[in-house]
Amino acid sequence: MASSRLRLSWPLAALVPAGFLGLFFVWPVIAIASLGFADGGVSTVLADPATWRLVAYTVAQAVGSTIVALLAGTPVAFLLARCSVPGSSVVRLIVLVPFVLPTVVVGVAFRTIWPHGGIWPILLANAFFNVAVVARTVGGMWARVDRRMEDAARALGAGRLRTFFAVTLPVLAPAFISAGSVVFLFCSTSFGVVLILGGSAFRTLETEIYLRTVALFDLSGAAALSLLQVSAVLCVLLVGLAARRKRESWFSLRAQHLRRPRGGEWWAVGAAWIVVLALLVPIVSLLVRSLSTSTGWSLDGFRALAGTGERGTLAVSGMDALFNSIRTATDATILAFILGTFSAVVLLGLARNKSVLGGVLDTALMLPLGVSAVTVGFGYLVTLGHLPGDLRTSSSLVPLAQALIVTPLIIRMVLPVLRAVDDRLRQAAATLGAKPGRVLWEIDFPIVGRTLVAAGGFGFAVALGEFGATSFLIRPEAPTLPVIIARLMSRPGQLNNQMAYAACVLLMVVTAASVLLIERFRAPNGGDF
Template sequence: MRIKQNSLKTLIVLVIPISFLFFFFFIPLINIFALAFGILDEGTIFTLSPLLDVLTHPLNRYFLIWDIQQALLTTFLCLLIGIPGSYILAHYKFPFRNTIRNLLTIPFILPPIVVLMGFISVFGHGSLINNFWKDLTGFRLIDIYNTNEGIILAHIFYNIPVIIRITEIGWRNVNPELIAVAKSLKASNWRIFRKIQFPQLFPILAAASLLVFIYSFNSFAIVLVLGGVKFQTLEVRIFDYFWARFDYNAAAALTMIQLFINTLVIFLYLYFSNKYEIPTERLAWKIENSLFHRPINLKSVLRTIFVGLYFAFVGIICVLPIVGVFFASFTSSDNAFTLLNYSKLLDRDISTFIGLPPHSMIANSLLFGLGVILIAPILALLLNYGLNYETTNKGRPKITLFRSFSGIIVILPLTVSSITLAFSLFSIYRDTPVYENIAIVIIIAQTLIAFPFANRIIAATRSNIDQTIINVARSLGVSRLGAFFKIELPLLLPGIVIAGLFSFAISIGEFGATYFLSKTNFATIPVGIYRLVATRNIGPAAAFASLLVIITVGSFMIIERVGKVDFRI
């Protein structure tokens, strides 16, 4: 009887997050399936025609193959460039080591539209580097528009920090005692790497590579601007079929192909994460500060020069574009210092180019961000509480079929891209009262994007709580709910705050779903930046982007102050 009561209470707690996912994620996604297989067409029960049509279209095949190729090439180049940096940061002490580590994190936490803006300001037409190189040699260093090289370089800029930061944790987590024993037995460095280090590094290398692949494969803003009609990811292609051709069935069919690839990659990532227990930052810190493994000083001049040149090269790729955003925001067309770009954001005439005054876009971004802060962490908290309500005698959550199924449900939103998410919401709710207030739909879409991250942060925070405290409280007669409010909730508070701030940062920088769904009156800062870039108003776009950099970096600085939480995407 008690077991049934506990199961009923679990179901009551879970009804809100599960219902939210059911109505705003699974039902819309099922509708996309129906569109892809012609089920919604009059007189058709089931057909493979939409899927076969898009697969046999030469352009679609070309873009699909190119999308996979550029994602693989980006991943390979990021590994090639990033692994030496992660090794250096993990094994050597040198001036500004922590500063370099923090600077390398910034590109990844920035919204893709800001990454694009920084890349254009440094390597675009009329940029400082291209102008300097043209004066020196008579031609541009690189043409980033409508070129494969420009897109891949932009993706490398965005994804190198993923490789460096994640694999650095892997290097620091390699068991130093095994290496010490191998060296005492006169094993060569190559044999130590092959037999000891690489087997321990492989899971985290695989996971980091899969993340870079999925980010590059689903790239939208970067390819939308730089690719033109010559290069398109499936994400851009779906958007094109929907808004330019109004071919919903073909767009849905392409979505199915993308969803299949995304699901395969995400579950491979989770396989490596869970089966091989990828190390956390906290565990790596403990090992780094152990007796057997401490970073050593750079001893030789040659090694010092190599490290300096390496981080100078990485800095040009990763840090210079961020500096370029601020530089372009204070620079006029003749490369003179100016505040005109910022003053234009206060001028109503700029709305001619972006459809809405900038202050209204800022207000929309903050409004949507506030909505996501209020919803995503609460849904994640309810889900974690419900899934962990029933515990064993040792205080561990009971592994039930329902709990395992719910865990899979939570992971699935990670497999869906922002454009697919927006497409699914639009296709099912466009003729309903839900869609009458587009702001609510945008908040729902952004919440679905932020929710898996918020859930992982809170789940990781909860895993660090000593369950003995809760068990003692329960043995003294405190109810499960009472133990939650008096013990768990205060201990979870840092994780909840971080989940909220992380959700806010995702919301305020989200571009794909918001651009797909937003009407003129509900455009946000990223949409405004895109419209300014599209109309070649680079200075005001840089000024707008610098504001987004300050907000995003500020959010993550607060996260660092609140406290680090070990979580993985």
């Protein structure tokens, strides 16, 4: 009877994350989609050849960015997973920083190198973001692949390349597919990078939805494009889920000891360091531009941002915007941390009971990562006025939208670590009379505690730089720093540019502090990122 009650309790517990997702994601998205059908926007948009050119470009740039990220991330994954060389911890830190940098910061950083933007800066900027996804996801599995299979192939006369393609790559294929699907998802929904580097010449579905909603007020057309995007995202998520399940089946393999590279392995190590140095170029370029003007080195941008010098065109000081960003990101992180941790525990319980609901819920919770933030933001304005208190005018609106994006990332960090906990420890505690709640508190949480702290820091960094939904929902009197940066970059004048660069540097410093926290508390084999 007790076992039956436990099996029933997990589906009931799943109602909590499912309810949050339904209220703050599914309902707004369906409301937007219904607008497209009601006004005939879907049929009009689908019949327009320009729509399919837009889809083709979106897919092409996402595929190109994904290929670049996979090529750049593979040698880094090898270095982190297999090699014991000086500076490995520095590599891990440098690779993670770009992933949590705000999209507008990365867009501005690449714009300092390519002032006129273009397709190549967009591809490289998207890949710049996602090298960490490849390095962490592929590297996490590569570290568990038994070297004896490779040594046997080498003993039979296979060279290093043939051994990699014939032995190692088939084992790593699920990790590559999982990483590639996530990278493709991020690149196909990239907003800030394409907006800053592409302008009106290079538009994707994401920026077109924003343009139709904010500038053209073509709500039915934007809704129709959102429907296309949601359909594509769902397909990619299903592919990623299948690959992730197969990859997680290898977690029981024992982690291999790191060793000094041998022979041709040094070429892979050298390639990894070249990638790391390339990742530093946009960051260093942005730092230099924040301090240089047409008349020489200057701190005018930082002074103006702090409100102690000429104010430029800002209605609020940059420091006020930073405090708004920190406050909003903190609220979003607290909500996402509670919901994400609870969801990870529920997904673990459903998996133990071999419930089909677990896979459905897992996929559903990942959907917010791939749906236009503008779609969700506009959906909030359409739907949330029907709730008591009218959340559309509440200061909690932006944290809710940010938490929706951060929660899936926290789940992806916490869930694999929970699954890796030796189930015999839980069984021993249950045999001694501990109830499920106490087993979680006494066994699971002490083991995954470091990952929980890292997940919180990671979530804060992502929320701090969120731009898509925030730019649409933020109140004019309380802008966040990413919104201020985008406004400054759209205005002429050297001081406005200097203030934008200074604001980017300020965001990078805060983000770097979050990354240091992540690395300080990161579990040795925890999570995808």
